Structure formats: structure tokens, C-alpha cells
Amino acid sequence: MSTSAEPPPLSASPAAEPYGRIVVRAALWLALLAPLFYSTYGFANWLASTRDHVGSIVFAWERHIPFLAWTIVPYWSINLFYGLSLLLNDSRQGVDRLAGRYLTAQVVAVSCFILFPLTATFVRPTTSGLPGLLFAVLGGFDKPFNQAPSLHIALLVIIWDHWRQRLPGPLLTLWHGWCFLIGASVLTTWQHHFIDIPTGALLGVFALWLFPARGELPFAGFRLTADAKARRLALCYALGAILALVGASIGVFYSAIALLLLWSSLAVAIVAFAYAGAGAKVFQKTADGYVSLASRILLWPYRLGARINVWAWTRKLPPVVAIADGVFLGRFPDAAEADRFGTVIDLAAELERPRYAPGRWESFGMLDLLSPPAEALDRAATAIEPARRQGTVLVCCALGFQRSATVVAEWLVASGRSHTPAQAQKQLAASGRPVHFQDEPA
Template identity: 25%
Template sequence: MDEKQINIKQKIFGLILCSIVFAIVYNFTAWYAASFENVPSFVFEIEKNIPFIASSIIPYMTSGIFFCAVFFVVQTKEQLIVLTKRMLFIILISGICFMLFPLKFSIAKPEINNSILEIPFLFLQKMDSPFNQSPSLHIAFAFVFWSVFRNFKSGRRYIIIWLILLGISTLTTYQHHLIDVFSGAILAQLTFVIFPFRKNDFQFRNFIVANFYFLFAWIFAFLALIIQQFVTDFGFIFLWISLMNFVIGFHYQKNQTRFLKDKFGTIPLLKKLFYLPYLIVYWFFWKFFRKNKIPVELISGLYVSSRLNQSDLNEFNKDECNIIVYDLSAELEEIKELKVNKKYHSVPFLDIGTFDLITTQNLVNQIFIEYKQRKSNDKILIHCTMGFTRSSVIGILVMKKVLSLTLEEVLIIVKSRNKYVVIHSYLFNFMKKVNI
């Protein structure tokens, strides 16, 4: 039996397993909800404006096709395992929600005048349940489908458009309320966070972090809707925070390290306003949780630290030496005294994100040359925001090149001199790939 046959059997097993669990959970929870005399509904005022579109039943019904096809699209065993875990998690958590908070759809469907479109609606009427609403399995599954189909080199645009239509159809076929859509999206993003793909591969680190931002984005969007209807008209503030998180997640996916700061270490005013909550959070953590406020000297003249404030800088540069600054922070603006430095370099990396291999190699070589050419009293300062990881990684690699030691030997020395260094396994694997 060759590898291809084994893979097909594994895919079929994954599909059958998820199908059986789905059938058991869905039908049992529907029966359970039907046993209550009164099952409530949760409807937002805005839903009164959602039109009924009979033709949207077409993308709605294709969810079952995607459910089957997605298992045969995955290419590796790891992809299949992650897909199966995500599907089972969604089914089981949804089933718990259906039992603890049973809801039913409450808007009557108009009559279907099209004889062809009437067939799938009749099928839904016979086979589907008016319960099992929140979270929407259609929505949660659509997110998982896209996490697999997005790897297609061609046709991705049409697939995402179709999946978006599938998501919209949950509302326009009068099958789900808005609460079902938002809870389904939140559940899907939670699933991505709990079951990440290649969590120990530095090349996929940005996608893992992006999913956290997307999760918060959906939560804040849901809160905006709830607050707008039940509390105050200022729910749009949460919508702004939601949009901001979506944008940041997108930047992480694309590894756009300069989404905030320019090459001079400055954040433009409009960006400060849009990203204000994000900047406040980072400033708070920098202000109260950073440890290495005084730069640590790894080797003579080479220092790593968190972002300095004015008093830190004064303490560091009592002897008024020339400071060559390498600012790796992508989040907080550099302090004025260092920005005006002729030897200031802004080379941002996203926090707890991916280190681009080429950028890292070029940066390490640049600092190495700067180190060799510096005057005896010059200081090279490598800093990020908190000083735990990004500055440490670059400092370690520069130190390795200067001393011509192995990575393991350098790590032992660095850890003895900088107790705040944080090097996760995926970063160690990344540093072994850096060719310097």
C-alpha cells in the first residue's frame, strides 16, 4: 500500500469521523431543544432591514459540499490532523452552546415563487432544525474551509467570494440571526487560536498572532452591536476598535512591519489617531512591565535593551559617547533624542511575529560591519519595545558572528549576562537557519 492510498484512507476516516460526530451532536441537541415548551429568540433591531433573497439558498446549500471536499484538499498529515481537530472542536462546542442556550429562528419565510428554488427550501424544512442557531455552524465551518482552500494557487478569489456569499446567505435565507453569525465567527477564530497550524515554524508565526487579533476584532464587533442596541449610542467606539484589530491582523498576515512607523522612527498623526487603543496598550505594557531598562552589554560596545525613556538614556550615556541605534520596535515611536541621531536606524519587526530571513541576515551583517568600523568608545544599541525577544535575537546573531562561536555557545553566554532574554523553540530553529 503506497503513501497516496494511506493518505486517502486517512482523509476518508477524518471525513467519516466528523460526519458521525456532527450527525449525533446536531440531531441530539435539536431533539433536546424541541423538548422545551418555549425556546427564545435573540434578534437585533437592525435585522428588520435584512431582505429575504431566495436565490441565496444556492450558496447556503453548498456548505455540505465544502464539508466533504475540504478533507480531500489538504496535502499533508499535519493539515488533516489540524483540520479534523478544528471541525470536531466546532461541532462539540456548538453542541454545548445549543444545549445551554437554545435559540430558534423567529422570522417567517416568505413564500417561494420559483419552483426550482422551492426544492432546497422544502428540503431544509424537512431536514433542518429551527433550533441549533448560535453559534452558526455554517459560519464557523466557512472559516475553516477558507483556512484550507486559501492555499490554492489559483481560483482563491472565486472561492473566498463564494464563501462570503455562503456566510451572507445564512441571513438572507432567513436561517440565522446576527447573533448566530457573530458567535460562529468568534468560535472559528477561537478554534484557530487553540489549534494553530505549524505553531513551531517561524514562517507561520504571523498567522498565529493574526488570529488573536481577528478573534478580538470579532468580539469587539459583537460588543459594538450589543452596546449600540441595549446600552448606549456610543457602540461605534467598539466598532472602531474592532476595525483596528482587523487591520492589525491583516498587517501581521502580510508581515507589513512598517504599518505604523516611518524610517525616521515617527508615527504620523492620522495613524496615531486610528491606532490609539493599540498604542495605549503597548505604552502601558512598556511603562509598567519592561524589565531591562538599563541596556545589557553582550560584548564590548554592543548593547541590547527595551525602548529607553529620557532618564534611561541619560543613565546609559553618562560618558556622552556616540550611540549607534538599531530600533527594532514596530509599535512605539522612538524618543526624540535618539531619532535625531545621525546613526539612527529603524528596522522594525512585528512583536512576537515572524523574523524575515533575508531582512535578518542583512541587518546582522550591517551591524557586524558597523561594529568592526566603530571607534573604541562608540556604543551600538539594539532595542525593541520590551527588550525580551527581538533585540535579543539580533544581538545573539551579531555576537555569534563577531565571536565565531556556535549558537548554543552564544546562548549560554547571553543568558548569563541578560536574565530577561526570551528565546522560544521556534526562534532557536529560526536562528539556526540564518546564514551569516
């Protein structure tokens, strides 16, 4: 089994469908995106210019950033990669998802420019030659008002991710280096202030999460849940996201705190979306326990909180307890704990498999504090017996109290080791680990 934390690179060689159709699809998207960009970007610029006062967020240390005229070349190069990236796809779905990321970044950024305009405060010196020409062209449509989040940085994150999955070793190294130059150029051309960069990067990662290269879209098939408990949890998380956002707004001039609160607000809002009806797919966890890069970054504040919660509840308990015939029940393991078992059956949608965890890992993502969906419960319970024949098995969720206990109880009944659900629950309670069942096992 591969221990890579990412799916294998996408192939840029022979197309999965006729390439002509991909080119046509890309051309149609460019025909929509280009005029939409210039019209909305220009409108936001004009609207900000009509205001009596447009504020700025700039730190004293930024005045020591040198102006490097030549970096306008990498700055402008993103426009070339913007179009080429649409052409570098092996399916029309790939084109559509990349275009969806572009559109997301543009809509969110321009909305922020309209609602909360900021202005750049540095005045660039006069330049000549090629840099002077490029600055002049840029000044023809760009004004100093569209700052945070930097749309340039958001698009850079999207384009960087697109090409990194397609370029081989030496070219990939060059690509990382060139993207670093593009990112740094927003400062060295005096086009943006520092606050624009992390906010732009967060927007870019959000766009990657919203339109993943593979798998189901987070919002696909969304229906508001009828489960009253899920609705209450969604409301609690939504209120938490709002409070964090308010805190970020209040602390906007304390950049580190404000950015952390903004990041946390977005992460918790996504969790609220999961409980509202989107389900476990918002965590973008694969069957072998890994999550996408976008999910790993975007939901890091929430996962950090979840890890702290695991430690707080289980620090005085044994990490695992034996149940029957080589099957163990426990908390979410670290790499060393996972190494003790032949197979880990993981039910925690919100937590990622430890990077260097060896052995077999099977993930059946379920949301915490809710009754497991019947189909996921059956699949997870059915996976235990064949895994047990190959060695010891750890069935885990975050704490090892609820989701994992429900699945193990289901397995005990299905395998004949317990005659009734009540007997299975009693057997688990006798293990000495606090367990709680959201639903009676079938």
C-alpha cells in the same frame, strides 16, 4: 527577503506523500465527523425544543433583510466544500489539522447551543422549485434553535482559509466572491440572526489558531509552569478574561460592546495560557516577525492594548539609544523607525512586525516580564554580532527595557565588550534608557 505577511501559499500540486493514503485518511475522518455532526446537532435541537422558553437576540433593522430564496444554493454548497477540503491536502497531517478545526468548531458550537440556546424568529415564506426542495431537505434535520455562534459561519471561515492558500489569482477572486455569498446567505435565507455571524466567525478563527496549517500546535507539550511569577501573571490574565466574559454576558443586548468584550476575553485567555506554560508559541510568530492570520485576528484586542502600553511608557523617551559599535537598544519600531537599521532583532513575542518594514528582521519570541529561556537568550545574543557586520542593528522588545536589555547585556559579555554581567548592566544603565534585568546575563 519577502515582505509578505503570510507564509507562501500551500501547494495543491504533486502530493508530498502517496495521495491514496491522504484519501483514506480523509474518508476515515468524514466517517467520524458526519454522524457526529448530525447526532450532536440533532440532540442540541431536540434539547432546546423541550424547553418552555428559548430566547432570541434580534435587532429591529434585521426585519428589513430581504428573503432571497435562491441563496439557499450557496448556503448548501458549503457541504460540498466541507468534504472536498479534506481531500485537497498534500499530507495526512494536513487532513488531521483540518479535521481538528472542523471538530473544534462543532464541539464549541454545539456546547453553546446546549448551554445557551437561541431561536430564529423569522418565518420563511413558502418556496418552490429547487430552492423549495433544498429548504425542505434542510428542514428535515434543522430546527430554528441552533443560532449563536453560527456553525455555518465558523465552518465557512475554516474552509475559506483552506482554499485561499491553494487557488491561483482569478479562481481566488471567484472563491472570495462565492464565500461572501455563502456568508450572506445565512441572513437572506432567514436561517440566522446577525449576532450569529460575528460569534461564528470568531469561533472559526479560534479553530484556525488552535490547528494551524504549519508549525507547532499551541497546546503541544503543554506543562503547567513551575515559575511562580509566570503563574501569578497567568492568574491575572485569567481573571481579566473572566471579567471581560462577565461583561459580555451582561451587555449581550448591546451587541458591539458585548462582542468586543467576548473577543477580548478570548484573546486575554490565550495570553493566560501562554504564561501558564504554553509559552510564546501561542502568538504564532515566525522567524521573520510575522504572525498567522488567525493570530492576527484573534489576538488583536490584546495587541492593541500592548501597542497603547508601548506608547504610554515610551512617548517621552527616545525610541532608541546607541550602545556600542552600531548596536542600538530600543522599543518596538514602526516601519519608518525600522528603516533606519540594517537588521532588527525582535524579542517581543506578542507584537507583529510592521507590514511594510524593510530590511532584515530576526525574531526570537520571548514572553514579557519573565526571565528569557536560556536557549532563546543565547540564540538572540549570538545573532547580534553577525548582523552587526552587515550594518546597524536594533535590538528591541515592546518597551526596550527588559528582554532587549538582557540580550544586549549578554552580547556585551560574550563579545568581550564588557568583562562581567555587572559591568554590562552598568554600561546599559549609562545609556540613559531605563532598563531592568529579569536575570543576570550569563
